Amino acid sequence: MKSDVPPIQYDYCVTCPWGLEGLLEVELGELGAEVVRQAPASVFVRAPLEIVYGILLRSRLANRVIVVLGQFEADGGEGLTEASAEIPWETILLPGKRLRVDFHGRTDQVRHTMFGAQCIKDGIVDRWMRHFDTRPEIDPKHADSRIYAHLHRGRLTLGLDLSGDSLHMRGYRLDGAQAPLKENLAAALLFRAGWPAMAEHQAPLIDPLCGSGTLVIEAAMMAVGAAPNAYREFFGCENWAAHDEALWEKCVTDARTETRRNIKHSSLKLLGFDRDAAAIDAARNNAKRAGVSSLVEFSLQPVEAWTPEATSGTPGLVMTNPPYGERLGDIPELIPLYAALGHKTRQLGVGWKLAVFTGNPELGHRLGLRAHKRYNFRNGALECKLLICPIEEAQVKPAGETSAPQEDAQAAAPVLGEQAQMLINRLVKNRRQLSKWLGKSGVTCYRLYDADMPEFAVAVDVYDQDVHIQEYAPPRNIDPRQAERRLMDAVAAVTQVMEVSPERVHLKTRQRQSGTSQYERQSRSRHALTVTEGEARFKVNLRDFLDTGVFLDHRPARRWVGEHASGKRVLNLFCYTATATVHAALGGARESVSVDMSNTYLEWAEENYRLNRLDLRRHTLERADCMDWLATARGEYDLIFMDPPTFSNSKKMRGVLDIQRDHVSLIDKAMKRLSPMGTLLFSNNLRRFKLDPDVAERFAVTACGDDMLDPDFKRRPNIHHVFMIRHRLNH
Incomplete structure (x- = not known):
């Protein structure tokens, strides 16, 4: 049924995704519209109704077609309402239809789109009530007609959306894969x-x-040349008072037939x-x-x-x-x-x-x-x-020339530059230098590379058949694109040298940590491997956390604990996943207590205990702040391993731990729990750590140095500091 409202010459605003304006202008011209001007994410046109209907049915690029009803100077909420009330909604909207207002933009007075939409709605209702006995129904979820309102620099544009749903929704894509393109x-x-x-x-x-x-x-x-929206079930134009139903039916039929x-x-x-x-x-x-x-x-x-x-x-x-x-x-x-x-x-x-x-x-x-x-x-x-x-x-x-399979694989490999080739050479050299030690020691989890070259600031760790790469966050003065390119070169080089499939390479960025952020979950893949270290078996996770469950640089410390634990009472403070305690138990420890404040890592520690068939009645796990635990603990231990974090301000702690500032207090409290003939193995990873001279005056202290570094970590000797501390009565 054709409306009795006389035709009015309108301008139309055709919206599109950002960056498509130029393409949309060309398309609209080809569809027969007269282009007035471009604007951000939109093109303004003039066209007869038949061309507008054609745009709705045939445009491949448009989001919405808005009939522009008026433009006003407006700033605050009252101005929006007054402007909205000037539009002759009684000649534009059909009675009994549900409405919604889509408001875009903001000013100092209009800071929320919901407030802006409410002001526009109030103007519509005021105007409508002057002509009809009923209020228009506002229903954002099931609207028949959508009002378009755009406020920019005090300029308000009001219009009626002729599209309904966005025109990119053709109606064919009910099934979607992950992150589909519009x-x-x-x-x-x-x-x-x-x-x-x-x-x-x-x-x-x-x-x-x-x-x-x-x-x-x-x-x-x-x-x-198929019309992309020929089979859409609903368009907003069907509830426009100026809608020409006969012309619309003809346009739809022509589009579908063609x-x-x-x-x-x-x-x-x-x-x-x-x-x-x-x-x-x-x-x-x-x-x-x-x-x-x-x-x-x-x-x-x-x-x-x-x-x-x-x-x-x-x-x-x-x-x-x-x-x-x-x-x-x-x-x-x-x-x-x-x-x-x-x-x-x-x-x-x-x-x-x-x-x-x-x-x-x-x-x-x-x-x-x-x-x-x-x-x-x-x-x-x-x-x-x-x-x-x-x-x-x-x-x-050239035609007819074929390649051997290995040549095809080589051709499909990532293209690497001169610097990346230098990294490959360094990785090969490191691997060759470590090979004899790896063969003798039986170690299968080791560090292959640790920022040996300044251009490639990554650490590369091998866990049996998997590779774990940690990128040290680049300084702010480094171009992020250059840093990203070098990181990708590093990943490609490592994959090539280690001859592993890509799914076995795990990549993370190591930034300066605060609190317990090094323990925070980075994803939820539940990835898990079981690796061996001597007689011990450990669960490692190379994807979900920044650290993997095993600190490779502490391998000699764990080995020492295992070798000296026979028949002893062992205390592991800041135990993480209790890998040192596993070595102690396998080394014959009479009993042990392992303390940490993370439920996640204590559960992980229990998995390690079960992997190694330890008696959980003799080897117990306690959740506590180690500082608090030491202040109230009773009993003595013959061997204490303490490896505190460099810094922690975890909400689970009452205070803040700074290892350089607090290590004397920590050591004193631990020594109170150490038996007269016992040993405290104290370790930390603060590169510039200095042991307070007062500790050496009151206790017998031995700095372990290279004895606590295996060959894979000797390229960076300051990676951690380890001290054996005993009561002086031993000497």
């Missing part, structure tokens, strides 16, 4: 990659990390594959709902298993949105993934093009291809880049 962002990426021109020549398209299939589905609809015809007569076959079976199922279902199942093919396959062959036909586009590595720990697996993408695409032949959308441009360097074009986008709040890499003659082997 449909209009996917379309924008395809435009920038030059896909429309390639599709005209029936070029192929492949997405080897397709997820729920958004890029492939959008590419298929774009290639055949879409069906174009799909039916197309011979395109676009390919997507992924290693996630759930994602492939979602992609197939999404393609079916989008009506393009005949144009696309999705299969279950990891990138590593992709076997592309050089083609003599029309070159095509490899386009994908790989993981970005938001978590640092993901980087080891992503470096070879990006390298494989570049290598596999080169095998397709000259003229092919690789387009990679990534939120981590440094990973883009691992493609081994030069990006001829880079475009800036945002994926939500994350700044991203689209890298366009054409395959050129020099990057492709």
Whole structure:
């Protein structure tokens, strides 16, 4: 039914994601609109109603189409209400419909969008009540009509949203994989990659990390000119008083007819594959709902298993949105993934093009291809880049020339520079120097590298078949991009030297710690390995915490404790996961007490006890602040191991622990619990630690020095300090 309201010439604000304004302006021009101006995340146009309906149905880039109802000078809440009441809502909205107000912007007087929306709503209600007996119903969750209000620098724009839900919601994607691209962002990426021109020549398209299939589905609809929103069930324009129902039905019918015809007569076959079976199922279902199942093919396959062959036909586009590595720990697996993408695409032949959308441009360097074009986008709040890499003659082997499997693997390895090669040489040298000691000692968990070169400030620890890399946070004067690139070089170099699969490489950043932040959980993978140290077995976790459960530099101290514990009463203070106590128990300790204030690590310690079949009645664990525990403890111990943190201000403690300031008090309290013939092994990791001379005057003190450092830690002799402290009556 056509409205009796006379037609009014409106301007329209078409919104889009940030960075798409230029593309949207071109698209709107092609759809027949007259472009008035660009604005941030929007384009203003004039157009007859038929063109506006066409934009709603056919735009691949727009979020919303707003009919602009008025612009006003307004600042505070009262001004918003007065401006809103000037709009003739009685001629714009239909009676009995539910409304919501979407308010954007703020001023000194309007600091919250909910307050701004309330002020606009009050103006609508005031105006409506002058003409009708009923109030309009406000229902943000189930609105029939959405009011658009944008306040910027005292300028208020009011409008009616003709879209309903955002136009990127085509209606086909009910199934989504993890972190899917929005449909209009996917379309924008395809435009920038030059896909429309390639599709005209029936070029192929492949997405080897397709997820729920958004890029492939959008590419298929774009290639055949399918109207992306032809089958959406609801648009906001249907509840606009100026809506022309007959014209709308004609536009919808034309869009659907054209879409069906174009799909039916197309011979395109676009390919997507992924290693996630759930994602492939979602992609197939999404393609079916989008009506393009005949144009696309999705299969279950990891990138590593992709076997592309050089083609003599029309070159095509490899386009994908790989993981970005938001978590640092993901980087080891992503470096070879990006390298494989570049290598596999080169095998397709000259003229092919690789387009990679990534939120981590440094990973883009691992493609081994030069990006001829880079475009800036945002994926939500994350700044991203689209890298366009054409395959050129020099990057492709001559026809008929084949490679041995090992040569292919080498070609797919990450590209490393001169400095990275120097790191590889250092890792090989360190490994060779440690090999004889490792063979004799039976040690399988050791430090291979510890910031030996200033360019690569990382520590590399080996845990049997796994590798743990800790990056020391770079100084603020270092370019973050350069630091990130060097970190990725380090990961690639370590993976190459150690010949381990990426999933066995675990990466973390070690920053200056405060309180017990070194004990805080970094993820919840529940990753666990069991490693051996002499006769002891320990649980280690290389992913979830900054420290792994075993301090490798304390290996000689634990060994000494085990060798001197036979028949003794042992006390382990600040016990962490009680690895030293395990050695003591296996060494024949009569009984032991281990004290720490972390429930997490005491539970971990109990797991270590059970791994080693210790009697938990004789070897007990106590949760307490060690300072408080020592102040109230009774009884004597023949061997005390105390390894306090450098600093702690944990909420579980009554005070603050500073080891340089407080070590005398700690030692005094521990010595009160030490038997006359006993030994206190006192250790700490403060690089510049100085033992107070007063301690040496009152007790017999021996600095252990190199005796408490195995060969893998002797490159940094100040990594910790260990002292044997006894009562003077022993001498």
